[in-house]
Amino acid sequence: MFSTGQKIFAIFFVVAFIIIMVISYRKDKKIHLNQFRGTKWVLIGFIAFMAILLLIKYLLTQ
Numbered sequence: 001m002f003s004t005g006q007k008i009f010a011i012f013f014v015v016a017f018i019i020i021m022v023i024s025y026r027k028d029k030k031i032h033l034n035q036f037r038g039t040k041w042v043l044i045g046f047i048a049f050m051a052i053l054l055l056i057k058y059l060l061t062q
Contacts, residue, residue: 002010
């Protein structure tokens with residue numbers, strides 16, 4: 001399906017992309033910790049909301 005050259009390119013691209021993303025995240029980590037305080041509560045609220053919706057759907061279909 002893919003040639004050897006395409007597979008090698010894909011592997012190098014993925015590795016390079018991951019390395020660049022890690023470096024960028026490490027540079028911006030201090031800024032993110034200051035600007036995005038409290039986001040874990042938003043995530044917890046979203047997960048709880050989705051769980052409640054799924055529970056309601058489950059209860060109404062039975």
